[in-house]
Amino acid sequence: MKTNDIILQTVTKIVSFIILMFALHIFFAGHNNPGGGFVGGLLTSGAIVLLLLAYDIKTVANSLPIDFKITVAVGLLFAVGTGLGSFLFDVPFLTHAFGELTIPILGELHLNTAVLFDIGVYLAVVGSTMTIIQTIGEGE
Amino acid sequence: MNVSEIDEFIGALLILIGGIISVISATGIIRFPDVYTRAHAATKSTTLGVLLSLVGAFIYIWLTENYISVRLMLGIVFVFITAPVSGHLIIRAAYRSKVNMTEDTVEDELKKVLDNQTEVH
Numbered sequence A: 001m002k003t004n005d006i007i008l009q010t011v012t013k014i015v016s017f018i019i020l021m022f023a024l025h026i027f028f029a030g031h032n033n034p035g036g037g038f039v040g041g042l043l044t045s046g047a048i049v050l051l052l053l054a055y056d057i058k059t060v061a062n063s064l065p066i067d068f069k070i071t072v073a074v075g076l077l078f079a080v081g082t083g084l085g086s087f088l089f090d091v092p093f094l095t096h097a098f099g100e101l102t103i104p105i106l107g108e109l110h111l112n113t114a115v116l117f118d119i120g121v122y123l124a125v126v127g128s129t130m131t132i133i134q135t136i137g138e139g140e
Numbered sequence B: 001m002n003v004s005e006i007d008e009f010i011g012a013l014l015i016l017i018g019g020i021i022s023v024i025s026a027t028g029i030i031r032f033p034d035v036y037t038r039a040h041a042a043t044k045s046t047t048l049g050v051l052l053s054l055v056g057a058f059i060y061i062w063l064t065e066n067y068i069s070v071r072l073m074l075g076i077v078f079v080f081i082t083a084p085v086s087g088h089l090i091i092r093a094a095y096r097s098k099v100n101m102t103e104d105t106v107e108d109e110l111k112k113v114l115d116n117q118t119e120v121h
Helices: A006-031 A037-054 A057-063 A068-089 A114-138 B003-031 B035-065 B070-096 B109-120
Strands: A098-103 A107-112
Touching (some): A037 A114, A068 A114, B035 B070
16 A cells, blocks of 8 residues: 655745754854854755655655765765864964954855864764664665 | 843743643643543643743743744644644554553543444445
C-alpha cells in the first residue's frame, strides 16, 4: 500500500526554510552572540536531513546538486586561505584584520576576515555531516 | 504597583499558566489508557504550555528590557507548526504497526477506509 505523506511534505516545505533562515542568522550572529560556523553548519544540514526524511534521496539530490565531499574541500581551502592571506601583509599565520567599510545601501559595516574562516568551518561541517548521512543512507 | 511590576506580573503569569498546563499534560500522559489518548494529551496541551511560556518570556523581555526577541517569535511559530505534525506522525506510525486501542473504543473509522483501499488494489 502506498503511503500518503502529504502532511509531512507540506510542513517540510515551510519549516525547512525557517531552519535555513535561522541557520544563516546563527552564522552571522556568531561574532557578538552565541552561534557561529559550527552551529550554523549543523542547522543547515539539519534542514537538509529533514528534506531527506520527507522526500527520498534522489529528489533531494536532484534539487540540491552538490557533491558534499567537494564542499569539505572548499571549506578547508577557505580556512587555509585566510591563514595564508596574512603572509601577504608580512604578519604571522592566521592574523586577522578588520575595518569599517561604507557600502551604499547597507551603510557602515564592521567587517572582519574571521568571517571568511567561519565560512570555511561552516562548509566543512555541512559537507562532512551530509557525507556521513548520505553514505549511510545509500548503503544496502 | 508601578509600571515595571505590572509588566513583570504579566510575563510571570503567562509563564505560570504555561507551567501548570504542562503539568496537567504530564498527568494526562500517565493516566490515559492507550497510546492514542496519551498522544492527545501530549501534543495538544504541551504545545499550549510551551507556547504560553514562550509568549510570557517574549512579553517579559519586551516590556522590561525594551528588546523584541525575534528568536522567541520564530520559536513560537516553529513550535506551533511542528508539534502537531510530530504528534500526527507518531500516531500514524503507531496505527500502522497495529497498536491496540483501549477496550472502551466504540468505533474505528480509519480501519474501514484502509480495508477498502487494499481491496481495490
